[in-house]
Amino acid sequence: xxxxxxxxxxxxxxxxxxxxxxxxxxxxxxxxxxxxxxxxxxxxxxxxxxxxxxxxxxxxxxxxxxxxxxxxxxxxxxxxxxxxxxxxxxxxxxxxxxxxxxxxxxxxxxxxxxxxxxxxxxxxxxxxxxxxxxxxxxxxxxxxxxxxxxxxxxxxxxxxxxxxxxxxxxxxxxxxxxxxxxxxxxx
Amino acid sequence: xxxxxxxxxxxxxxxxxxxxxxxxxxxxxxxxxxxxxxxxxxxxxxxxxxxxxxxxxxxxxxxxxxxxxxxxxxxxxxxxxxxxxxxxxxxxxxxxxxxxxxxxxxxxxxxxxxxxxxxxxxxxxxxxxxxxxxxxxxxxxxxxxxxxxxxxxxxxxxxxxxxxxxxxxxxxxxxxxxxxxxxxxxxxxxxxxxxxxxxxxxxx
Numbered sequence: 001x002x003x004x005x006x007x008x009x010x011x012x013x014x015x016x017x018x019x020x021x022x023x024x025x026x027x028x029x030x031x032x033x034x035x036x037x038x039x040x041x042x043x044x045x046x047x048x049x050x051x052x053x054x055x056x057x058x059x060x061x062x063x064x065x066x067x068x069x070x071x072x073x074x075x076x077x078x079x080x081x082x083x084x085x086x087x088x089x090x091x092x093x094x095x096x097x098x099x100x101x102x103x104x105x106x107x108x109x110x111x112x113x114x115x116x117x118x119x120x121x122x123x124x125x126x127x128x129x130x131x132x133x134x135x136x137x138x139x140x141x142x143x144x145x146x147x148x149x150x151x152x153x154x155x156x157x158x159x160x161x162x163x164x165x166x167x168x169x170x171x172x173x174x175x176x177x178x179x180x181x182x183x184x185x186x187x
Numbered sequence: 188x189x190x191x192x193x194x195x196x197x198x199x200x201x202x203x204x205x206x207x208x209x210x211x212x213x214x215x216x217x218x219x220x221x222x223x224x225x226x227x228x229x230x231x232x233x234x235x236x237x238x239x240x241x242x243x244x245x246x247x248x249x250x251x252x253x254x255x256x257x258x259x260x261x262x263x264x265x266x267x268x269x270x271x272x273x274x275x276x277x278x279x280x281x282x283x284x285x286x287x288x289x290x291x292x293x294x295x296x297x298x299x300x301x302x303x304x305x306x307x308x309x310x311x312x313x314x315x316x317x318x319x320x321x322x323x324x325x326x327x328x329x330x331x332x333x334x335x336x337x338x339x340x341x342x343x344x345x346x347x348x349x350x351x352x353x354x355x356x357x358x359x360x361x362x363x364x365x366x367x368x369x370x371x372x373x374x375x376x377x378x379x380x381x382x383x384x385x386x387x388x389x390x391x
Contacts, residue, residue: 054299067222068218068222071218071222072214072215072218075214075218076211076214076215079210079214080207080211082306086310087314087316088202088203088206089314089316090309090310091203091206092206092243092247093305093309094306094309095206095210095243097301097302097305097306097309098214098302099213099214099217100301100302100305101298101299101301101302101305102214102217102218102221102298103217103221104294104297104298104301105221105294105295105297105298106220106221108290108293108294108297108298109221109290109291109294109295110221112226114226114230114268114271114272114275115220115221115226115229117268118220118229118230118233118268119220119221121233121260121264121268122217122220122221122236125236125237125240125260128240128252128256129240129243129244132244132247132249132252133247135247135249136247136248136249137314137316137317138314138315138316138317140317140321141321141328142328142332143249143325143328143329143332144332146249146251146252146325146328146329147329147332147333147337149249149252150252150255150329150333151340151344153252153255153256153259153260154344154347154348155344155347156259156260156264157259157263157264157348157351158347158348158350158351159351160264160267160268161267161351161352161355162351162354162355162358164267164268164271164355164359165354165355165356165358165359166358167271167275168271168274168275168358168359169358169359171274171275172361177275
């Protein structure tokens, strides 16, 4: 990672990531201008494009392409395609579900305890976006969703304080915040 | 080409364009929070992510929630997270955080399935949208509801914050008297130190 010499393998991974990014951009432009709908008359074209982009991205990751390029371009353009021809409440809900899924991945896959707490904050933010979007579009007079968003904010603050205190005390005890090494509570 | 001439080409209005600008900033930030190898950098990326979510709240005409988001999340919680990262040692984290193993592949498919289920549920639903109505004063509306309808949850929220404050201090306090050295811990792999008679006696 630190060497400056460009090996053929890095060239190949850069080529894979860049070609995937350009491909997703072309698909998104073709979908947003209505070009793909004229060619392929499929009812669920957005879901078909989403599944195709996920499969292509997984194949590119299996071929050792650059993970971050694949993931960022794939998720952003999939979100763009899936939410383009929806009503504007659905756009916010789909964005919140994207954030929720990213937070769920970070919660289950990461080994650092502090990063898991960050993922929980991300999921709570997704819930907040849902609540505020419903308050704006469905209940715009009484704004009950914003009241519930205030409660979610207080619970998130309490959760962050207590969770980080637990992480600090465990670090003082074990000298590590790796979740794989927390075997104190094994029964 | 002017920006106003570009918008009808994509068949969108200005709110959608602003929405896509904000979300195209926030989704890479969220992925960076999850996937960045240097964890202190992902802690600072959290500030930018909460800032973009604050601007989403402004697009949704929730000014009070946007300000609370900035004050509590983007400053408070992120500061606590960064301080916790500085007190712990991020170098102890395994270097191959980005490497693919079975756990990461399974959690990738789990989150993909969750997103697809949520998407199908959202798309198939028809929400009762009232676009012509809007609240005159959102802060006043929230305040009146917090003091009348939701007075008891509001009081419980203050109690919860007090309990969380005391509990966080109690847990994180550096108590040297009751500290157990890691060498004196019973090794869980070595079962011959455990005396089953003692366990039975302690249960009685």
